[in-house]
Amino acid sequence: MRFVISLAFLAAVLGLVLGFALRSALGRERFALVAVLSLVPLLGHATYLGVVSWRSGVLPSALLPFVLAVLLLFVVGATLARRWTRTAPFLAAFLPAFALIVYAVIASLLFSLSLDATGVVPDAVMGVALGLVTLALVMTLLVFVPQPLEPGRELRLPWRRS
Secondary structure (H helix, E strand, O other), X not given: OHHXXXXXXXXXXXXXXXXXXXHHHHOHHHHXXXXXXXXXXXXXXXXXXXXXXXXOOOOHHXXXXXXXXXXXXXXHHHXXXXXXXXXXXXXXXXXXXXXXXXXXXHHHHHHHHHHOOOOOOOOHHHHHHHHHHHHHHHHHHHHHOOOOOOOOXXXXXXXXXX
């Protein structure tokens, strides 16, 4: 457990470093792009689960609800990321964590049901890695959140004129 906590701290620090590097290279106006790209690890993990289940003999038709749910989650997450970077940037920074929670529910409900018949259990290391990557991406996105001009006023985005 100590090892996972150490890795979480390292992921948070590396996420901040990556955020500052990306913000200086891309600028804050690319916040929406980075927010949408932060959802890609979910697709990677879903691909991993698909390969594991295919090798274990699960029929593709049994995985279809899981794949469709993950794709729908990605599309909804990308749409919310684009919208929230303009209206609620702090929520957009935490969108990968929200999507991970929904993905965990989807994976436990839809994916586990298809693997119950085979007796195959996916490796938990990939799930922990997904959690650490999500933590790093949330920290990266927090660097892009613009600061308010005055307390109590609406957030001013740097690319909008006052």
